[in-house]
Amino acid sequence: MGKLLTVFTPTYNRAYCLERCYQSLLRQSNRNFIWMIIDDGSTDDTKQLVEKWIEEDLIEIKYVWQKNQGMHGAHNTAYKLIKTELNVCIDSDDYMSDDAVEKITDFWMRNGSNNVSGLIGLDADLNDNIIGTKMPENLKKSTLFNLYNKYGVTGDKKLIYRTELTRSFPYPLFDNEKYVGLAYKYYLLDTKFEMLLMNEVICYVEYLPDGSSKNMYKQYVNNPKGFAFYRKELMKLPFVGKKFKFKQAIHYVSSSFIQKNRAFIVESPERYLTVLAIPFGLILYLYITSLVLHK
Incomplete structure (x- = not known):
């Protein structure tokens, strides 16, 4: 059976914190995933660090270096290269819960279809507190826009998308600029399908001083x-x-x-x-x- 999920991590000079993300992937109860690292022009020792992990051969890792384009440019590259049915972005300063891949895989195998864009899970802080609010328990599907603007959900959530859809609506690149809001793509995908809702923690989030937020x-x-x-x-x-x-x-x-x-x-x-x-x-x-x- 081929791998269902690609976990992709855009990174820029984050060698100092990338180890935590790597260790969380080693702890996964289900190893049926690929870790794709999009190195957006790092000048630190990110490349050497990742090469060491590739040599360890404990999980499947794909490493891609590109000239610095910003977070949205790294996302563009990931969506072009990912081959699996699903993908999820885990930032370089975040890490996955130990059973995240298992939760995503099992949930998708039971509920996934071509009539949804993907599924939405929860983010938590390092003390295991849900970021913002949970999603309504009786709600099975929603667009991302309605989740926040109709149902009153707050806080960052973890988005797992069907890869064939995320290739749509690439982010534009502007000269001498490094930022376009990622929700541009997500809200346009809302015009196509709703997303399944899974009230399970997928990712632990830390907002570091050098982060975009x-x-x-x-x-x-x-x-x-x-x-x-x-x-x-x-x-x-x-x-x-x-x-x-x-x-x-x-x-x-x-x-x-x-x-x-x-x-x-x-x-x-x-x-x-x-x-x-x-x-x-x-x-x-x-x-x-x-x-x-x-x-």
């Missing part, structure tokens, strides 16, 4: 084209209301000011809402840029 304001200022693209795409979603679109328009205006794009109104998919959002977007622009400049 801890540096979001700086990311916002340094990647305005990527952020503007992301907000425009969210405004186009067919299942969102005016309130959601207006929030995206505010961020779109702010990012447009940062990149000095004078054509932002013409380029907006929601021109009227964008015009209304200008004063709020200006305030957001001033607030975020002042925070970054004074750090």
Whole structure:
């Protein structure tokens, strides 16, 4: 039987914490998976570390090095190369529960089909506390968008997708920028199918000081084209209301000011809402840029 799941890990100069992720994969009760490491241009000893693990030959590891493109560029590469039916991203500073692969495999074998995008599991912190809230126990399927915006679920969740679908909607790469919101792809996949819900902890999460989530304001200022693209795409979603679109328009205006794009109104998919959002977007622009400049 071929392997069902690829665990992929984008990494950039994270040799100091990657060992914990590796050890969690060695502890898996089900070894029917591939670990794919996408090294996004690391200059530390990540390559040497991974080569040592490959020589140990305890689990199947595929290592890919590329010039630095940012998290979304690493995801693009992974989705092009993954051959298994399912894939899940485990960040380099996170690790899997000891029975995560077994839970995913068993759940998918019982419930999976071509009529869903994949399944959603839980993240927990290092003290075994669920990140945010659990998913409704009586709810079997949902889109990711509805999970947060209709059912009131909070906190990061672990997304396991069908690989053939994740090849859709590749993330764009912008010159001199390294960030596009990953949810761009996830929300577009919501237009195709719902996802199965599995209230089981799959991943343990630690938000390190050099992680993207801890540096979001700086990311916002340094990647305005990527952020503007992301907000425009969210405004186009067919299942969102005016309130959601207006929030995206505010961020779109702010990012447009940062990149000095004078054509932002013409380029907006929601021109009227964008015009209304200008004063709020200006305030957001001033607030975020002042925070970054004074750090």
